Amino acid sequence: MKLDILNTAISRRRFLQVSGVTGAAAAAGLGLEQVTGQVVTDAKATAAESKTVITKNVCNQCPARCGVDVYTTDGRVHAMYGSLESPISNGKLCPKGYLGAYILYDPDRFKGPMKRTNPKKGRDEDPKFVPISWDEALKTVADRLNALRDKGESHRFALLFGRGWGASDAGLLGTFGRVYGSPNAAIGHSSTCADASKKAKRLLDGNYDYNAYDYANTNYMLIFGASFLEAYRPYNNNLQVWGHIRTKSPKTKVTAVDVHWNTTISGADRALLIKPGTDGALALAIAHVILTEGLWDRNFVGDFKDAVNRFKVGEATLNPADFNEKWTKGLVEWWNAELKDRTPKWAAGITTIAERDIVTVARELATTKPAMVLFERGPTAHSNGVYNGMAIHALNALIGSMYAEGGLMNQMGVPYGKLPVSSDDFMDEYAKSDDRKQYPRIDLVGKDWLMASNQIQAIPAHHLAGKPYKLDTILFYMTAPIYSAPEARKWEEALQTMYVIDTSPFPGETAMFADLVLPDHTYLERLQDAPTYPFQGWPMATLRVPAVKPLYDTKVFGDTLIEIGKRIKGPMGEYYKALGSTENVIKHLAKGFEDKPGTNSVNSFESWKEKGVWYKKPYLWRQVRGEFYEWDGTGYNKPMKPEDVKAKLLKTKSGKFEFKSSYLEDEHYAEYVHEKTGVPLERVGFPQWVEPKFYGGGDLHFISPKVALQAEGRAGNLPHATTIAQPVVGGKKTIYDGDRVRIKSEVGRIEAIARHYEGVRPDTVILPNILGHWAQGRWARQNRLPTGSASEVIVNKSEPISGLASYYATKVTVERV
């Protein structure tokens, strides 16, 4: 999407509306008789109806795993609708879901494997790709990898991935790195996604994961920066849920917190436009009100022994022994250390949210049952992101929504069958040797980044500096940090000095720097498994079934990887020969369903293909008024012991929801957290207010949200996506509507067309993060404004506990070009 296009679209519609009204009056003036027109009965005679085949697929436009019915007639895919058999889709898709055929038939697709012939790399350098055979392509990769191994330099091969789907693609990557002997296969993109949300939850309730939610039964939602009606997955199901909760009895009330007027804010009953990076302060003040007004859920949290509420403003010497905590731990200590002073008045000064609104929201949240609080990157993509997230998630314990009906759960895993061979049996001496263990990951996770899972955004700087070493070969699967990672242009520099392998089916920024292209199938051509993202808790695994034979000489990525593996010398090659193909892998996965037939009776590879999904309801656990129960086949009847709760649900050290995180206080981490955040050692475990840091040297907060039509990595070259009007672009201080402006920070600058929009905080400018692709194909190239992605001006700073890139912590200046 391009900003001036949006304006064109709107003005064109206005023209039609205005001229339409005038025209109607004029027509009436002509005094025409009532004309009913003709009824046509002689419809164009048609040949016998062709046979339409419906195949099952899984949408590729976000991670949600919506089941899709693909309609193919005479070998042509012409329609896709949500599958009625998919519990996420229920026959529906979000707007992105309908873009699949355009992706399949994208005229700019790569038609087969290619190698680069122009040794120079740059934005304006044509790679001069020439087609090669798959044999040559795979051999080229294998030769490089074998040579690295021969030199004892296998760590210099990195495999970076983003949207992995299941055991037949992303699930193969870790094994590849292990048997090959590289700590950098594979490094995921999660530190540029939403790791801080997961980490905040890990610290408090012991589950390093996003939550599953029982939206349909909730009566109150408090949403912090999660774009529930634009992007929060599963977006399609969120929209379905919205139609239900907003018309059910009683209607679910919604308060949304964000920095700009998005659809979620517009749809909500109350909009709280918060100063970027300060959501934690709001959450702490809400907690403060809940405690001082005695509104916490006593069934879940417990109570003072004499039932007299001692939480009074400023009261700092409460004795933890006076409070009987039930499923939480550390409430009184948290109060003494932090909450006592977190008054609505204090928070109003920090957040710019009115004191009265804070009190009202706290009362509503705590007195409406069931209620839930959710959050994502808005509050967490900041220097204080994990502490913000902890403050927000702690509210779910205070109101008793953990594992309750209408509350939050955790996603259960899928009982897949075992693979035909175990990689353990194919580790050779090289892969097992101590020599291999001396090399850290290129992103220094586990070293400099003690607590993070990934630090993909650190790779270019580390490579360029040769610390810890320089990479030789890098392979990308479903991720494009050259467009999406902070200080994206650094990747252009780094990729000039690596051998780059791209596996995308499409041209893009990565391919511009690629030495070798091994194009994947597009998703309607793939056989691929995909277990669900956190949804409603019960396990689910979806399956893509090819709707058509591959249009071009492409190969599903899982097979590309297996074929490379087969060509590696020694036991590794033997392992991949035994593994065979992704189809073989998937057939073995499906064997797990034989003795665990799904709720929809799926119990084999064939039935899985037919329905496109295996799932097994219900979720097995529930908290009811402070007691935990397990499903016994007919209901939540079997009481759970505290040790069961600890093993299955609240997986912290204490088996409780910890307001004082034992994980953070652990000796391995406390010192690190203290050193990196400045939080005093004795306070590191508490959800608390930490002043956010801002970078970039500008005067406007720069926020790059996801919009509804942001088809996964590809909307830039889909004219159907770019021409559907979307709200929320531009900002208050953008000089004039339609002006070409420069957005700049200390690390970069891009140009864009400004659009004045009243729905943005005056201290903030908004640029959706799908804009600015510069190499995706003919449409993306011809409509090159903004001149680059938002990531080019975002300073590469990461939150120390989770490693999440602080995407929303950059301040920019905007000036007319």
Next chain:
Amino acid sequence: MAKWGMVIDLEKCTGCQACTAACAMENNRQPGENWQDVIYFTEGEYPSVQVKWFPRPCMHCENPSCVHVCPTRATYKTDEGFVLIDWDRCIGCKYCMIACPYGVRFYTDEKPLVGPDIKTVFKSNDEHSWNPPWKMPDSREDWKHGVGVQPRDVVSKCTFCYHRVSKAPKGTPDLSEHDPKTREYTPACVVACPPTARYFGDLDNPESEVSKMISNKNGVRLLDQLGNKPQVYYLTGVGGAVPSNRAIKKT
């Protein structure tokens, strides 16, 4: 004979535009030439901002301005309430586009909203204006009812998915996308709508869901004062609807 009509519950609508995207796919629309659209409006100044969205298909008026002005009777209204265009008769004079108060009609020579022009990328060698590789099955094309890849030099508009709805068994009161028996006859935008904000059925059947909803929830019609009598009704929420000018005049 059914009188097909649509109800759009604005309280449920999330403004997501799945309707628009599904319509474009089902009916081979060119980018941005959306038979079905959702129009966004912003009013007020920060922080007292209102952002509203308004879903708008063709209204399939009982008294359609477009039919009145068409010199060739290419635009017509059927007994079942569809307002359609016979592409074999349309001369592309665009009177209907001027006459329509709802702005729902499209002509083929409009400039593309983004370049390169998709009509040149997927070029047609026959009378069709373009040739998308994902086009509907050939057997479905039905120019007498304005169904298919839009030919050159004609006007097009939402058909209420005539090619689907017209195949529904006679006497069906409601076409629900949730019911496998009626799903394939239901208009694409209704099938697509994630929050189920759209309902489609027989306005003349008092037992139909649409008739009941219009009555129970005070359905209103867009620009009712113009007298076009749309067969698309909007529900505006529990607070009661703004009465139409026509209703005021009558009482």
